[in-house]
Amino acid sequence: MTATLVKAWKAGRAELEAAGVDQPVIDSRLLLEAAADVSRLDIITDPHREVSETQAATYNEFLARRARREPVSHILGRKGFWKILLRVTPDVLTPRPDTEVIVDEVLKAFPEAMAFNMLDLGVGSGAILLAVLAERPAAKGLGVDVSSEALAVARENAANLDLDGRVALLRGDWTSGLADASFDVVVSNPPYIATEEIETLDPEVRDHEPRLALDGGADGLDAYRTLAPEILRVLKVGGLFAVEIGHTQSKAVEALFRDAGAAQVRTIKDLSDRDRVVVGVRNPLETGV
Template structure:
């Protein structure tokens, strides 16, 4: 990059380079990284194609390009990820929030129109994206996020503080519900690890930077659902909602796991914009 580079020529070169490296969205990623270096919105790039880059900007951009070509995700490079219109800090200690998980949050926000919760439990909270998004959009609600990883909880706590929600959320280090103090919640939500052993062997390079314990759900991908279905009953009030994200083709198995406990009835399954069944909503039975 010793020649005179403009924004336009640099974007074109990076797009071609990323494409050669197998990056799925080469142009988009090039624009996001360059906009970050310049501290501008992406729209700025289109209006300033002929603007020359200075050496410090080129040096900073070059380092990011190297990382992305090595298949580190854009979110990990920048240390942030947008989710539900909010910005969350992410590290390799937490699962990067995925667009499909927004369906879980949207499902619960829709449920809140008729049954607003006072308290929410998020099992396997990671970065805190799910619980903090719900608290942000439901200002009368408080919540608890649990995770087995203290490193993940540290990230979640930072996100809660950055979003001004620290006084409405409690973080608990716990393997599912094992270390939770005795209490009842109106809602329980979870995006548990649901990849099978075969899935883990076929991961995209970017996903390999996510913590394995946030991805791997056992040989059949269902281990976490079995534990959540069994342990969550004591923490959800009768009539309360429990919603979980699921992987492709897991609907029938997950419904069976929860309903076989005798504590839950299946209310509905929600399909994402790609036509994939993504969220299952259960109701805690009044009587067992």
């Protein structure tokens, strides 16, 4: 029997449903689009278009990998984030919509024509930094990561987006070696999963995401204990910070930043109405800067 787009999609959805995949309809469609070189519109408006044997074989391979709970982003090697498309590999966290809260906060704080200097700690694929710079042509940024493999991905993404002229990427341990009061805005999506909780995560995360980007220590807060005073050190007076958190960590992370001297500390919720990002400023009343 000749395979068509709609038959392939339905069969793929059933296979992923049986495997317990969370979003079988969306995932099977994304994999079909890639395997058959079609768009979502093609599937809707031309559902009886034939799928070649080669395309069907590729699609079946993709489905088998997804059924083993490999993330779609790893199968396709790409992931959309904010308004940009990023290359993604197992060496970096797959960008998630929750993290777009940070991008939104930075863009609201800095008008389009304003020049500013941004730091992204634990830059990974470059998602946050590149999404902001893509919309703020006068801005420049530095991304720091301890993983040379992650930096290679970020470097490729910057080049693909024609942003490499405004981005510097540095292998390092958080803010080590960076000067005081150097940045107008500092962002980070650090590891915040408690060590003992990692084995309870979905297989897509537990088995395929870099452990270095997940493990936040015994209580998930290790990175913030380091970052709170260091972020305030490298921020300019009055500068903005925004860090992603686990949805139960708002009070603890806010307290760490307040204790380090931050002002206007508050938590922003994500689209699921969960606490997601702690923001604040370096106190403009500080002296001795």
